[in-house]
Every structure is written in C-alpha cells, then in structure tokens.
Amino acid sequence: MRLTMLGRPGAGKGTQGALLAEHFGIPHISTGSMFRDAIRSGSALGALAKRFIDRGHLVPDDVAIRIVEERLTRGDCRNGYILDGFPRTVAQARALDAALHSTGHELDAAVEIRISDEEAVMRIAHRWVCPECGATYFRRYPACAERSRCQVCNATLTQREDDTEETARERLAVYLVQTQPVISYYEERGRLITVNGEQSIEEVFREMVDSLTRVRDELESSGAL
Numbered sequence: 001m002r003l004t005m006l007g008r009p010g011a012g013k014g015t016q017g018a019l020l021a022e023h024f025g026i027p028h029i030s031t032g033s034m035f036r037d038a039i040r041s042g043s044a045l046g047a048l049a050k051r052f053i054d055r056g057h058l059v060p061d062d063v064a065i066r067i068v069e070e071r072l073t074r075g076d077c078r079n080g081y082i083l084d085g086f087p088r089t090v091a092q093a094r095a096l097d098a099a100l101h102s103t104g105h106e107l108d109a110a111v112e113i114r115i116s117d118e119e120a121v122m123r124i125a126h127r128w129v130c131p132e133c134g135a136t137y138f139r140r141y142p143a144c145a146e147r148s149r150c151q152v153c154n155a156t157l158t159q160r161e162d163d164t165e166e167t168a169r170e171r172l173a174v175y176l177v178q179t180q181p182v183i184s185y186y187e188e189r190g191r192l193i194t195v196n197g198e199q200s201i202e203e204v205f206r207e208m209v210d211s212l213t214r215v216r217d218e219l220e221s222s223g224a225l
Ligand code: AP5
Pocket: 007, 008, 009, 010, 011, 012, 013, 014, 015, 016, 031, 032, 033, 035, 052, 053, 056, 057, 058, 059, 060, 061, 064, 084, 085, 086, 087, 088, 092, 123, 124, 126, 127, 128, 136, 137, 138, 139, 171, 197, 198, 199, 200, 201, 202, 204
C-alpha cells in the first residue's frame, strides 16, 4: 500500500508511522527526519533545509520533491510505503501523483490525523526525543514526566530545535495556509481518511489500522494490489 499521513505539527504522524510500518511491513518515510539527518551529517542539503526549518517555514518544493522521488526509487519501497510530512503543498501532491502515474501506480490513501490547534502546540512543547534512535516521549504522560534517558537505547533525551512554542505556532500557521489545501486535494479525489488524533496512541492506531485494512481489502479484491 502507498499511503501518506497528514496532520498538524504534533498530530502523531511520526508515532503512528512507526507503528503502521511495523504492522504492514512497509517503510516509514518522514521528510522531516530526512532533513534532520541531513543537518546532522553537515551536508549542503542540511544547511539549506536548516534555514527554513529553524524558522518553522517549509523547505522549497523542488528540494522536498527531489529527495522523496529519489527515496521512492529504492528497493524497500517496491511493496509500498508510508509517507509522513509529504506532500505538504498542493504542488508536492501533484508532483507525487505525476511520479506515481509515470510508473503505473497511485496513492492508495491519505490519512489525516486530526487534532486541534491548542493540542498541537501543547504536544510540541512537551515532546522530548532520542537523538540516537528517534524514539519520542511526551512529558505530560506520567510515565515519561521524569524521564531523561531513552527507554530503548539509554541515550540522553533532547528537544528538537524547532520545538519552541514560538516556532510551533509558526509551523501551525504555515500548516493552515499551505498544507490544509492538500487535505481538500485528496478529499476531492476520494482518497481521504480522517481519524481522531485526540485519543490514546493505541486508539488512534486501531482506528487507522481498521480503515487501512478496509482499503487494502478493496484494492486486493479489485486486483489493484
Ligand atoms: P516534521 O518533522 O514533519 O514536523 P511536523 O509536521 O511539524 O510534525 P511533527 O514531527 O512535529 O509531529 P508528528 O505529527 O510527527 O507528531 P509526533 O508523532 O512526533 O517537519 C519539520 C520541518 O521540516 C517542517 O517544519 C519543514 O520546515 C520541514 N519539512 C518537512 N517535510 C517537508 C516537506 N514535505 N516540504 C517542505 N518542508 C518540509 O507526536 C508529537 C508528540 O505528541 C510526541 O511527544 C508524542 O509522544 C505525542 N503523542 C503522539 N500521539 C499522541 C496521542 N495520541 N496522545 C498523546 N500524545 C501523543
């Protein structure tokens, strides 16, 4: 299955992407993580991306489209993938459709994880991440409140540089103007699934798996998968 996840900053795209990847056995591809890896590696791409990410603005479309197109040609994408944070503009959505059509494929579903503006800013302000393995912790959960080391690999937890309240508000504003139209784009094409993101992580996951399993079964019975 070829999927994308949409949603406000902090909606849970990264959290659910990791769970869905394991469940469906396909890769989770986060453009935000790819840019953060590039920044850490000190590459020219990283330097360019950092100028935009630090301000909460989008990296230019041509750059985002290029790294995704390149990533999708790798062997692990043969049986599908879960995009996280791409497409983020209608131009990116059109480019993705064009790239898929050129290989005889289609995006099977776009899943919007819906949360409110207040929830988005609150989650980002309380998110801590593991710089080694990428695990995410929500410090408002009692189980994570005192945690300073990663439960998986014991590295010291940090906060993302773009996770200040001010940058979170800017990312949200950018989302409403530039990414919200992508939701209408998929809705008009009958490919949008919306799930309520303000439930427990397990409940959101269950809702997504139920919807996506239905999509997969329909595709299989129509011979498209
Ligand atoms: P990106 O990394 O994609 O950031 P984002 O969209 O702002 O989303 P986040 O990663 O902040 O949130 P998330 O939805 O993954 O939530 P998470 O699961 O972590 O992009 C960063 C930047 O890169 C952009 O601003 C832009 O500059 C650039 N960029 C990326 N892609 C681009 C593109 N295509 N084009 C141009 N520029 C691009 O969860 C958040 C927190 O909530 C965690 O602490 C988690 O533990 C907690 N949580 C999750 N689910 C729940 C739940 N159900 N209940 C309670 N807490 C929960």
